[in-house]
Amino acid sequence: MxxxxxxxxxxxxxxxxxxxxxxxxxxxxxxxxxxSPPTLEEGVDxxxxxxxxxxxxxxxxxxxxxxxxxxxxxxxxxxxxxxxxxxxxxxxxxxKTEDTGTKKHNVTRFLDFKMIDSKTLMSQVQDLQILICDIIFEGMTFNETFQVAAMIEKLPPSSVDFKNYHKHKRKEMTVEDLVFRVRIEEDNRVALKGTKVEVSAKANMVEHG
Structure with a gap:
C-alpha cells in the first residue's frame, strides 16, 4: 500500500x-x-x-x-x-525559498506589516495569518489575544472606525471572530460602493435627461 x-x-x-x-x-x-481542463466546443457533445x-x-x-x-x-x-x-x-x-534562515526574516516582516487601502482587507488578513502561522511553526508563541490585537493594529487607515471600536473588544474575540467581522466589514463596503455608483448613475441620467 x-x-x-x-x-x-x-x-x-x-x-x-x-x-x-x-x-x-x-x-x-x-x-x-x-x-488545463478539457474545453467544450459549441453544441452538445x-x-x-x-x-x-x-x-x-x-x-x-x-x-x-x-x-x-x-x-x-x-x-x-x-x-x-x-x-x-x-x-x-x-x-x-x-x-520553497524560505526553508533556511527564515525566523528572523519573518519576524521582521511581521513587525513591518501594514495593511493598505489599495488592497482588499481579506487578502491582507490572509497574508498576515500565513505570516503568523510561519512564525508559530518556527517555535515562537503568539497567544490568541496578541494575534487579535496585532491584526486590529495593522488594519489600513480607512478602517479607523472599525479599528477603534474593536480595540475595546479584542480580549473577548478569537482570531476567527475577528476575521468574520472583517469579512462583513468588507462586504458592507462593497455594497455601499455599489449603491453610491448606482445613485450617481441615476443622478447623471436625470441631469442629462
Whole structure:
C-alpha cells in the first residue's frame, strides 16, 4: 500500500514536496499541476462533457490530497484556493525559498506589516495569518489575544472606525471572530460602493435627461 507523505507544518518544504510529488505521481495526479481542463466546443457533445466531468472529479481529489497534507492551521488558510495547480504554485512560491534562515526574516516582516487601502482587507488578513502561522511553526508563541490585537493594529487607515471600536473588544474575540467581522466589514463596503455608483448613475441620467 502506497504510504502517504507526512504532514507539512510550514517548515522543511523541500523535504516534504518530493514525497508528496511521488505520492501524487503514483495516483496519476501530477498532471493537474500542468494541464488545463478539457474545453467544450459549441453544441452538445456527451463524450466531451463526460471527459470534462471526469477531469474535474480527479482534479478535485488531487487538490484535496495536497490540502490534507497540511496541518490544520495551514489548511484553514489555503483551502479557499480553487484549483490544484494554483494551490501547488502558491505553496512553492511561499515555502520553497524560505526553508533556511527564515525566523528572523519573518519576524521582521511581521513587525513591518501594514495593511493598505489599495488592497482588499481579506487578502491582507490572509497574508498576515500565513505570516503568523510561519512564525508559530518556527517555535515562537503568539497567544490568541496578541494575534487579535496585532491584526486590529495593522488594519489600513480607512478602517479607523472599525479599528477603534474593536480595540475595546479584542480580549473577548478569537482570531476567527475577528476575521468574520472583517469579512462583513468588507462586504458592507462593497455594497455601499455599489449603491453610491448606482445613485450617481441615476443622478447623471436625470441631469442629462
Amino acid at each position: 502506497l504510504k502517504k507523505p507526512g504532514i507539512f507544518s510550514g517548515v522543511k518544504f523541500k523535504s516534504w514536496q518530493p514525497k508528496m510529488m511521488f505520492y501524487l505521481t503514483n495516483l496519476n495526479f501530477m498532471r493537474f499541476f500542468t494541464e 456527451v463524450q466531451a462533457m463526460s471527459a470534462l466531468d471526469a477531469w474535474k472529479h480527479s482534479e478535485y481529489f488531487c487538490r484535496n490530497y495536497v490540502l490534507i497534507g497540511l496541518v490544520d492551521e495551514l489548511y484553514n488558510v489555503y483551502f479557499r484556493i480553487p484549483s490544484a495547480k494554483e494551490l501547488w504554485d502558491t505553496l512553492e512560491r511561499k515555502y
